[in-house]
Amino acid sequence: MLTREERNYLKKIDPLRKANVFPFDPIGKKLGDEIVLKIRNSFPNAVIKFMGSAALGISGQKDVDIYVLADANDFADYLPDMEKLFGEINKQGDYVKKRFVEWKFKQEGYDIEIYLTEPPNRQIKVFDILRSDNKLLKEYEELKWRFNGRSYRDYQEAKYKFYNKMLNDNK
Numbered sequence: 001m002l003t004r005e006e007r008n009y010l011k012k013i014d015p016l017r018k019a020n021v022f023p024f025d026p027i028g029k030k031l032g033d034e035i036v037l038k039i040r041n042s043f044p045n046a047v048i049k050f051m052g053s054a055a056l057g058i059s060g061q062k063d064v065d066i067y068v069l070a071d072a073n074d075f076a077d078y079l080p081d082m083e084k085l086f087g088e089i090n091k092q093g094d095y096v097k098k099r100f101v102e103w104k105f106k107q108e109g110y111d112i113e114i115y116l117t118e119p120p121n122r123q124i125k126v127f128d129i130l131r132s133d134n135k136l137l138k139e140y141e142e143l144k145w146r147f148n149g150r151s152y153r154d155y156q157e158a159k160y161k162f163y164n165k166m167l168n169d170n171k
Contacts, residue, residue: 018150039066067123
């Protein structure tokens, strides 16, 4: 079963977009670790989460996902230094009633996405389960490969279904 937010996101995906999965490359992990360190140097007390395939050490879309967790009321304390580090904000808004600010750029062939956001608790739980269960992690990576070159919408829907089943099984 998909959530309303997941169904809404799937509707927005270009039907012609294809999923591109690449083997794990330690460069992505290294880039993520370097970005976390860069943020940590400016915000030593910040809660920073490096999540996604690069952080898990599995095949993925050649992207790096970094989350700086903060209460939305405190975003103003972060923005000036975050903009010095990563440039102008690409997007800001409200996603599933969680406010966020996003920076996107390319580095060494990777799509880097950095979010200043209220904690995405569901995403964190999914990441933590995958990180702690090698069997599920392997299943997840195999799922990704099954959708390589196919519809990105179908790929994302399959991932959502996997997450939802995993979360229900780990209650």
